[in-house]
Amino acid sequence: xxxxxxxxxxxxxxxxxxxxxxxxxxxxxxxxxxxxxxxxxxxxxxxxxxxxxxxxxxxxxxxxxxxxxxxxxxxxxxxxxxxxxxxxxxxxxxxxxxxxxxxxxxxxxxxxxxxxxxxxxxxxxxxxxxxxxxxxxxxxxxxxxxxxxxxxxxxxxxxxxxxxxxxxxxxxxxxxxxxxxxxxxxxxxxxxxxxxxxxxxxxxxxxxxxxxxxxxxxxxxxxxxxxxxxxxxxxxxxxxxxxxxxxxxxxxxxxxx
Numbered sequence: 396x397x398x399x400x401x402x403x404x405x406x407x408x409x410x411x412x413x414x415x416x417x418x419x420x421x422x423x424x425x426x427x428x429x430x431x432x433x434x435x436x437x438x439x440x441x442x443x444x445x446x447x448x449x450x451x452x453x454x455x456x457x458x459x460x461x462x463x464x465x466x467x468x469x470x471x472x473x474x475x476x477x478x479x480x481x482x483x484x485x486x487x488x489x490x491x492x493x494x495x496x497x498x499x500x501x502x503x504x505x506x507x508x509x510x511x512x513x514x515x516x517x518x519x520x521x522x523x524x525x526x527x528x529x530x531x532x533x534x535x536x537x538x539x540x541x542x543x544x545x546x547x548x549x550x551x552x553x554x555x556x557x558x559x560x561x562x563x564x565x566x567x568x569x570x571x572x573x574x575x576x577x578x579x580x581x582x583x584x585x586x587x588x589x590x591x592x593x594x595x596x597x598x599x600x601x602x603x604x605x606x607x608x609x610x611x612x613x614x615x616x617x618x619x620x621x622x623x624x625x626x627x628x629x630x631x632x633x634x635x636x637x638x639x640x641x642x643x644x645x646x647x648x649x650x651x652x
Contacts, residue, residue, distance in 0.1 A: 396431040398423070399485050401493040403470060405450040406443030408624070409646050410596060412511060415547070415571055416494060417450050419509070422572070424456050434459060436485055440466045459485070470497035474532070495529070498536040507543040509569070510534070513554045514600050521600035523627045534559055545569045576650040584651040586639060590618035592652050594644070597633075598626025607631060607638065622652065 400423065404416045424433055435458045439447060444460040451458060461484065463469045480502040481491060490505040498508070515522045515530040522530075537544055538559040545567050546552035552566045591610070595601040603621070610619045621633055624643030633640040644652065 396490065397434070397486075397488045398427075398431060398490040398492065399434045399436050399481070399488045401437055401491075401497065402435045402447055402451065403437035403439065403443075403466075403496045404494045405447045406437060406439045406466065407446065408643070409446075409450060410624075411594075412495065413450065414646060415509070415511070417454075418572060418574065419569070420451070420456065421454050424454055433457065434485065434488070436460070438463045438466050438469060440464060467496070470499075471529070474498045474536070495533060498533050498540075505542045506540055507545065508533075508537045508541055509545045509547070510537065510551060510555055511547050512551050513558055516558055517554070518600065521598075526627075541565070543567060547571055574650075578650075582651045584648075586618065586620060588616070588618050590620045590639065592620045592622065594622045594649065596626040597621075597623050597630040599628055601626075601631075603631040607633075610637070611635070620652065622649070 400420055402416060402420065404413050407413070409417070420433075420435060427433055433456045435447075435451060435454075435456050437443075437447060438461045441462055443466055444462060447460060448458065474497045477500050479500075481499045482488070482502050488504050490507065491501050492507045492509075493499070494509065495511075513534070515527045516534065519527045538555075538561050542565065544555060544561055544565055546555055547568070547570060549568050552563070552568050555561050555566060556563055593603070593606060595603060597603065601623075607619070610617075616637070618637045618639050620639040620641055622641040622644040641652075
């Protein structure tokens with residue numbers, strides 16, 4: 396069996412979705428155990444291709460990254476136009492799994508995707524307008540064309556059925572997991588005090604204001620460490636001596652936290 400796996404989400408700085416994509420691909424390669432051919436594939440800019448190669452270092456799979464300037468615009472136009480079929484550029488395959496950033500057409504084989512949440516549909520005011528447009532188009536296409544849709548929780552799967560009309564038999568729940576480095580033993584970050592940790596982009600859809608309010612109610616000296624890069628619109632107020640803004644933390648440093 397030949398599986399083409401879209402890794403275009405790794406062409407930007409890795410956050411939650413990128414980590415999920417990398418972990419899913421690594422798990423797929425392990426499960427295939429050499430019995431199936433897996434192609435990690437994405438049209439990307441030169442800078443994006445470099446980030447993808449760095450992210451996939453250590454995963455033993457074929458990697459093909461056609462270099463395109465303005466890659467996001469090309470991916471969007473290809474998805475909307477609906478031609479040519481993916482087989483023209485990636486060769487014959489049995490399964491194509493695509494992510495959030497493109498939904499190119501295919502002539503044959505199983506078609507699959509992942510839906511992390513339906514925030515752009517439920518709460519469009521919490522997402523950037525471009526994100527809302529991109530995800531709405533992807534959701535419509537996935538609901539119409541996919542043989543299998545993966546969701547990262549039972550709640551999201553029910554949401555997909557309710558809002559997109561996808562019958563439950565076409566849905567599979569694939570919960571996020573942990574990489575081997577996220578264990579109790581090993582290097583520990585020293586923040587000078589006990590703390591709780593949240594990792595999230597600093598933007599409204601992460602609902603960090605509610606977390607900050609809950610933390611203030613504790614009043615027991617437990618610090619709240621907030622790891623996350625700048626997002627869209629207003630950022631939460633990371634104020635107070637027990638709130639520790641850490642900024643964006645690279646993935647390799649997260650296990651120590």
